[in-house]
Amino acid sequence: MIYPRTLIQTSRSFATTARVHRHRVLAYCEPGSPSAVIRAITHRSLPAPAPGTLNLRILLAPVNPSDINVIQGVYPSKPTASAFPGISSELFVAGNEGVAEICALGSGTDGKGLSVGDWVIIAKSQSGTWSSARNVHLRDVIKLPRKQGVTVVHAATMTVNPPTAYNMLNDFVDLKPGDWVVQNAANSAVGQAVIQIAKAKQLKTVNLIRDRLGNEAERTKRELKDLGADLVCTYSTLTDKTKLSELKGFLGNKPIRLALNCVGGEVTTHMLKLLGPNAHLVSYGAMSKQPLSIPTSYFIFKGLTARGFWQSQWYENRSRDERIALLEKLTDIVASGYLKEPKHEIITISAEDTDDVATQKAQQLLSEVETGSPGRKVLLHIEDPVV
Numbered sequence: 524m525i526y527p528r529t530l531i532q533t534s535r536s537f538a539t540t541a542r543v544h545r546h547r548v549l550a551y552c553e554p555g556s557p558s559a560v561i562r563a564i565t566h567r568s569l570p571a572p573a574p575g576t577l578n579l580r581i582l583l584a585p586v587n588p589s590d591i592n593v594i595q596g597v598y599p600s601k602p603t604a605s606a607f608p609g610i611s612s613e614l615f616v617a618g619n620e621g622v623a624e625i626c627a628l629g630s631g632t633d634g635k636g637l638s639v640g641d642w643v644i645i646a647k648s649q650s651g652t653w654s655s656a657r658n659v660h661l662r663d664v665i666k667l668p669r670k671q672g673v674t675v676v677h678a679a680t681m682t683v684n685p686p687t688a689y690n691m692l693n694d695f696v697d698l699k700p701g702d703w704v705v706q707n708a709a710n711s712a713v714g715q716a717v718i719q720i721a722k723a724k725q726l727k728t729v730n731l732i733r734d735r736l737g738n739e740a741e742r743t744k745r746e747l748k749d750l751g752a753d754l755v756c757t758y759s760t761l762t763d764k765t766k767l768s769e770l771k772g773f774l775g776n777k778p779i780r781l782a783l784n785c786v787g788g789e790v791t792t793h794m795l796k797l798l799g800p801n802a803h804l805v806s807y808g809a810m811s812k813q814p815l816s817i818p819t820s821y822f823i824f825k826g827l828t829a830r831g832f833w834q835s836q837w838y839e840n841r842s843r844d845e846r847i848a849l850l851e852k853l854t855d856i857v858a859s860g861y862l863k864e865p866k867h868e869i870i871t872i873s874a875e876d877t878d879d880v881a882t883q884k885a886q887q888l889l890s891e892v893e894t895g896s897p898g899r900k901v902l903l904h905i906e907d908p909v910v
């Protein structure tokens with residue numbers, strides 16, 4: 524689905540002058556179940572930006588699995604509390620990722636290549652993107668390169684999943700065109716980015732998904748093949764001797780040297796059967812909540828290396844220039860037609876919604892995301908409330 528810039532830009536204009544506005548945030552006081560603790564709160568307009576800062580209108584912000592864990596209080600990244608005048612308790616505004624439009628520039632921010640109306644990626648972790656507006660420091664945003672085909676949905680989801688996929692394909696094994704990569708949870712948003720970025724790099728992918736009812740498995744396989752997947756199988760293939768040997772036959776004499784793990788548990792143990800000597804298993808998610816179990820023989824006799832990857836750590840360890848270079852590469856891949864928008868749904872919290880209605884909408888959505896994977900990326904579009 525394309526969500527054209529004009530649709531968002533004209534939905535409600537955000538003042539760049541003294542016009543009085545309110546803004547709305549989705550926030551919580553104490554960690555807990557997101558569907559219970561999140562509240563919509565309308566607050567007074569942002570004041571004019573302080574020196575070195577920008578006022579932003581958030582265009583779209585995704586709901587990622589890690590956002591749920593942050594609100595639950597079980598994720599290593601912690602949000603910073605914001606004080607809202609008139610509200611006694613400190614609040615944590617939820618949301619880590621998103622794209623925004625600059626509405627006003629504080630003094631000292633001119634001459635840095637940014638103008639009112641520019642789109643920026645929120646670069647600071649846990650900045651509270653589930654809002655209609657935010658004030659942020661200049662150093663906490665990166666201007667989005669304007670390239671053909673880069674939509675607002677691409678931009679809103681460009682900080683977490685595509686870079687994770689790109690870096691895992693790049694940083695561990697020196698892969699050459701024609702090499703195979705295997706991954707589980709291949710239909711996840713990260714998995715879909717892996718398929719497409721691998722295709723752009725002329726790599727081949729074996730994609731493992733959960734068994735599904737009825738025609739669901741075939742539909743999911745077709746969708747992943749349309750994205751560029753070379754092989755798509757369900758996990759049961761790995762425990763069926765005949766199917767496993769057929770699968771190995773497809774791979775020919777090219778041993779797999781990179782396996783990407785989003786799931787953990789038995790599924791991952793079985794995935795190792797497809798690896799050749801000196802391979803890397805890179806874990807970035809633990810969706811099954813089951814620990815990894817790797818037979819010792821893989822380390823002794825097959826030279827397996829098992830590593831973890833965390834994109835937030837990558838950002839911590841790298842310079843701003845490296846981050847900008849990564850964004851350039853990813854937007855190039857989008858512009859070349861390889862990286863499509865993730866399958867998604869946009870949930871609008873509209874200007875007319877009262878805070879009670881907005882809270883209800885947000886809690887219902889979070890309950891769905893919390894209890895299972897919704898099968899699409901959910902993005903929030905929160906409008907300034909009407910006063």
Ligand SMILES: NC(=O)c1ccc[n+]([C@@H]2O[C@H](COP(=O)([O-])OP(=O)(O)OC[C@H]3O[C@@H](n4cnc5c(N)ncnc54)[C@H](OP(=O)(O)O)[C@@H]3O)[C@@H](O)[C@H]2O)c1
Nearest residue numbers: 588589687708711712713733807808810811832833834896
């Ligand atoms: N380390 C990092 O830097 C990094 C970066 C981005 C994301 N992540 C992590 O990667 C994971 C996926 O994120 P996403 O945004 O791509 O999520 P997503 O699009 O919601 O996909 C979730 C995936 O997990 C699978 N899944 C859910 N429960 C499962 C279970 N019990 N057993 C096996 N598979 C299960 C789903 O399969 P079904 O469709 O069959 O339900 C789906 O493929 C999350 O854990 C996220 O935190 C990590």
